[in-house]
Amino acid sequence: MKRASETQIETREDSPQKILALEEDKVRSLFNPKIWDPEFQNKLKEEITDAKPYNWGTIRDLIDDDLLRAVRKEIETEIHFTKKETDIYKVNQSGDLANLSGLDWGDLSRLPNLYRLREILYSEIYRDVISHVTGAGKLSGTKADMSINTYTKGCHLLTHDDVIGSRRVSFILYLPDPNHTWKSHYGGGLRLFDSIIPNVPQSDPCAKLVPQFNQIAFFKVQPGFSFHDVEEVKVDKHRLSIQGWYHIPQKGEKGYIPGEEKEWVRTNISTLAQLESNVLQDYEFPKDERDILPYHQVKHFEKILTSGAKEGSVSVVSEDDQLSEQEMAYLKQYISEQYLSKDDISRLQAKFAEDSSLQLESFLNEEKSSLLRKLIKREELEKDCPYESRDVQAPWKTAVPSHKWRYLYIDGKSDENFKKESDILDTLNREELPNYELLKKTLEPLQETELALVELVQFLKSTIYKKYLTLLTSLCPLSEQFLVRRFRPGKDFTLATKCQLNPLLKQVDGFVDAVLEGTLCLTPSRGWESGEVGGYELYMADEEEPDEQAQDIKDASVYRSDDTGDSVLINQPASWNTLTLVLRDESVLEFVKYVSWSAKSSRWDIKSQWDVKCVD
Missing domain, CATH: 2.60.120.620 (q2cbj1_9rhob like domain)
Structure with a gap:
């Protein structure tokens, strides 16, 4: 008309x-x-x-x-x-x-x-x-x-x-x-x-x-x-x-x-296509790099699983190839006893075998949980949170590039700065393994929160904890990576990405084409359950567009929908002291939703990843 x-x-x-x-x-x-x-x-x-x-x-x-x-x-x-x-x-x-x-x-x-x-x-x-x-x-x-x-x-x-x-x-x-x-x-x-x-x-x-x-x-x-x-x-x-x-x-x-x-x-190439094709991975920090575990550790975990397979189930007994009383005592320093008994481990193992995931509330024991909560709350209330990258101080770093993710993190490596091109290019040419023990020695007395978080990472990196993880999942860890993360209100997020398998391990006998991920959420405030303030971690199936025309017209600003539906596998709100374990293959996307200004605190967590193999 x-x-x-x-x-x-x-x-x-x-x-x-x-x-x-x-x-x-x-x-x-x-x-x-x-x-x-x-x-x-x-x-x-x-x-x-x-x-x-x-x-x-x-x-x-x-x-x-x-x-x-x-x-x-x-x-x-x-x-x-x-x-x-x-x-x-x-x-x-x-x-x-x-x-x-x-x-x-x-x-x-x-x-x-x-x-x-x-x-x-x-x-x-x-x-x-x-x-x-x-x-x-x-x-x-x-x-x-x-x-x-x-x-x-x-x-x-x-x-x-x-x-x-x-x-x-x-x-x-x-x-x-x-x-x-x-x-x-x-x-x-x-x-x-x-x-x-x-x-x-x-x-x-x-x-x-x-x-x-x-x-x-x-x-x-x-x-x-x-x-x-x-x-x-x-x-x-x-x-x-x-x-x-x-x-x-x-x-x-x-x-x-x-x-x-x-x-x-x-x-x-569109922003989305570049992120999905990994053409920019050299310029992404933190690196998606899992350090390969020592050979003797892997063999020990294999022995545990092989022994359990012969018995018909994995059990916790005082034998050298399983958890000793001393090792159980070590685990109890951090983990709630409700997750350490023989029956509890068997129950969790069966649930993980069925669902490929676990959600363990009140994972840390009361002593460690109370200490961490006190320190993190004090960090939120008494210290200014750096909102500009130039104000971020060691041991914290800012995740880049900002069209993929943005948050503060500690990775156990030396301090890096990303103010200009030369800083990134210098970092590209420097290989470095994380060393949380060395990092711990560099922390100042006033950095009590960082010290407590680094000590928790050291516990999660221990051989004894990995043995416990082996029992829970019936999977043998081959590599590991740990990040302490803080998502600031009105600032931070991660976009939906696929997991990357370690190419060096793909030829290992029994290698699983999936990554075991753990997120220990340590967010001290309330009000996250509805998802209105964001901060939730969401796993969803990757549903590709069925035809080229539909793919061509997809808006560059529309990445992945997190609307409720069949594609959503896990939606875990930010919470206090909850461990989520997920076995995730390359068809599963994961992201942490942007944290709103109206959130009452940052979202805090420790993110861990392991390449794994199946012994039996």
């Missing part, structure tokens, strides 16, 4: 050129007149060229105010929003109108102003302005690509670069309450990230735009550089926006170059 003004124009006996001119005048009238001024355009182009950390720009009061207010009213009254959550975002999306290019524009009775807005945003004269000021080249008018989102309290979108398909320019048109100023402390800002090297963004943003009604932000999609996120909204207000992209010209359009889109897609 055409607008009334268009119908009137086309019934007049005018030349096609005259009709086009009138239509162009109508488009011009719905924008702020300043954007057609060559002086304004050239000044904006210069600002975009000089912008940091990459070429981006913004225009205030872009659209006719009456039109945009009418659009906002249509959206509020006619469009239903549903909260959607994945590992990379939480947002309210419009159901059938999530992508405006899919609408049937034959019936515009509900959304005439939204249709008009879409038409002018993809009009040739406006596209030419955006093309000129961004230096992006010609833009498609037929491949329209827009969506409507509203960010409410807790909503966010984590770091990504918008590289997917034929996108050439990204834009966000903001529609918060037109009668009130959106303030910086509300959150919801567009934050831009510099890159350490191409495809590796910094941990912290270096620029932020606080959105206002009738303001547009836009940038040329620059593979490996145009990293940005949407800051979590911290207040009970709606940050409504229209997100859209301009694409490479399609066949039949001005600027179309045969083969250009195919070459662009081939050479510019």
Whole structure:
């Protein structure tokens, strides 16, 4: 259906050129007149060229105010929003109108102003302005690509670069309450990230735009550089926006170059594809590296399992090849006795054999649990948590790159800094094994929390604990890795990733094509059970797109859905003193959901991984 003004124009006996001119005048009238001024355009182009950390720009009061207010009213009254959550975002999306290019524009009775807005945003004269000021080249008018989102309290979108398909320019048109100023402390800002090297963004943003009604932000999609996120909204207000992209010209359009889109897609790999293909793994810290255990340890664990197989079950007896009384006494220094009796171990072993997972609440005994809780709570209440990477002090480090994960961690290795490219490249050329005993000696007296956590890791790394683990799982550990982690509110997360098997161990007889993972969660605060503040650890089956077309149109910012359903295998909220053991193969994804500003504390845990073999 055409607008009334268009119908009137086309019934007049005018030349096609005259009709086009009138239509162009109508488009011009719905924008702020300043954007057609060559002086304004050239000044904006210069600002975009000089912008940091990459070429981006913004225009205030872009659209006719009456039109945009009418659009906002249509959206509020006619469009239903549903909260959607994945590992990379939480947002309210419009159901059938999530992508405006899919609408049937034959019936515009509900959304005439939204249709008009879409038409002018993809009009040739406006596209030419955006093309000129961004230096992006010609833009498609037929491949329209827009969506409507509203960010409410807790909503966010984590770091990504918008590289997917034929996108050439990204834009966000903001529609918060037109009668009130959106303030910086509300959150919801567009934050831009510099890159350490191409495809590796910094941990912290270096620029932020606080959105206002009738303001547009836009940038040329620059593979490996145009990293940005949407800051979590911290207040009970709606940050409504229209997100859209301009694409490479399609066949039949001005600027179309045969083969250009195919070459662009081939050479510019999306953020998601890069993370999944591991092309950036050299620049990822902490490393996914499990240290191979000594041969004599492995043989001892094999003997335990072989002995148990001959007896028909694994039992805890005072024999040299199993747990002695002294070893049981050692375990009781840390582990609750409810998990150490012969019957308890047999019960847990049977459950693990059936489910390939265990959740052990109150895992540490009361003495160790109380001490750790006291120390971690004091850390939360009395010490300032470093939120900028430059403020992070040893033994803590910041996980990078920020489009895969971000959290504080202790890995038992020497301190590293990731402020510039040379720091990362120096680290790439330095092989180092973790040494928690040496790290313990470097800790200062005031670092009581770190000392207690390092001592706990030393216990988990002990041969006796690994023997206990062997009994629980009937699996023989071949390698190990331990990380102490802290996920700060309003800052930290991990995106969904697959586990990586150790290629050096794949030829071992009985090697299991899976990784045994343990997460000892030590989060001292309450209020995590509902998942509203994030911080939960989720395991889910990897459900690949069934066809190439579906894969091609998948939004770069949509990684993995964590909606409840058959794909979710385990969803473990942050808690105090809970050990989760999971045998995870390469078809299972895992992530820790972004921790909201409204969480009452950081999420603390000790993450462990073991390559394993099956003896029987």
